[in-house]
Amino acid sequence: AQKVTQAQTEISVVEKEDVTLDCVYETRDTTYYLFWYKQPPSGELVFLIRRNSFDEQNEISGRYSWNFQKSTSSFNFTITASQVVDSAVYFCALSDWAGGTSYGKLTFGQGTILTVHP
Amino acid sequence: NAGVTQTPKFQVLKTGQSMTLQCAQDMNHEYMSWYRQDPGMGLRLIHYSVGAGITDQGEVPNGYNVSRSTTEDFPLRLLSAAPSQTSVYFCASSYSGRWGGFAFFGQGTRLTVV
Numbered sequence: 001a002q003k004v005t006q007a008q009t010e011i012s013v014v015e016k017e018d019v020t021l022d023c024v025y026e027t028r029d030t031t032y033y034l035f036w037y038k039q040p041p042s043g044e045l046v047f048l049i050r051r052n053s054f055d056e057q058n059e060i061s062g063r064y065s066w067n068f069q070k071s072t073s074s075f076n077f078t079i080t081a082s083q084v085v086d087s088a089v090y091f092c093a094l095s096d097w098a099g100g101t102s103y104g105k106l107t108f109g110q111g112t113i114l115t116v117h118p
Numbered sequence: 119n120a121g122v123t124q125t126p127k128f129q130v131l132k133t134g135q136s137m138t139l140q141c142a143q144d145m146n147h148e149y150m151s152w153y154r155q156d157p158g159m160g161l162r163l164i165h166y167s168v169g170a171g172i173t174d175q176g177e178v179p180n181g182y183n184v185s186r187s188t189t190e191d192f193p194l195r196l197l198s199a200a201p202s203q204t205s206v207y208f209c210a211s212s213y214s215g216r217w218g219g220f221a222f223f224g225q226g227t228r229l230t231v232v
Binding site for chain 2: 004006009033035037043044045047050091093103104105106107108109110111
């Protein structure tokens with residue numbers, strides 16, 4: 001069975017600080033996909049980033065960056081120069097990839113509540 | 119392009135009542151799924167569908183029924199609501215292929231069972 005663990009329940013930072021959200025996953029699949037979603041106070045789920053298991057190149061997109069380490073089964077997400085609008089719940093998710101497709105099934109972590117203070 | 123539309127946004131039910139949460143997508147996605155979100159537990163998969171007429175159970179299917187008669191619609195039925203079903207429900211759709219796990223989510227339905 002797949003599992004995603006976000007050990008940080010809540011994080012509080014001051015604006016302009018960098019913040020890293022941790023995600024550790026378990027899967028028996030050799031090919032899989034990882035995602036980060038943001039849930040602002042308004043409640044919708046906003047897609048942020050995705051990464052496949054066979055490309056370990058880490059990337060930066062604006063203030064967001066991610067560090068995928070297959071050896072430690074981790075997929076950490078960093079926000080640089082945090083802003084008050086970044087305050088939200090952040091979810092890490094893992095796709096089930098049986099038979100070459102995921103069927104749209106995701107396994108989510110418990111979520112990390114990020115509060116950015118002015 | 120509306121994406122994934124869920125109705126209603128809020129609902130209060132009495133224990134034992136039944137209701138249907140509606141979900142519609144206009145992206146011609148093959149895959150649709152229902153999740154529930156509870157505090158401290160993230161989102162958990164209730165049921166999913168890989169196409170019209172094909173559904174299967176997820177992690178927490180008890181107390182819920184689904185059917186998929188068209189590509190666009192995937193309603194979730196609560197036959198006899200229980201307080202344990204108080205939650206926020208999200209419908210999602212995704213396409214097949216390489217990024218089939220990339221889910222588009224609806225706005226959510228906040229359900230309270232009293």
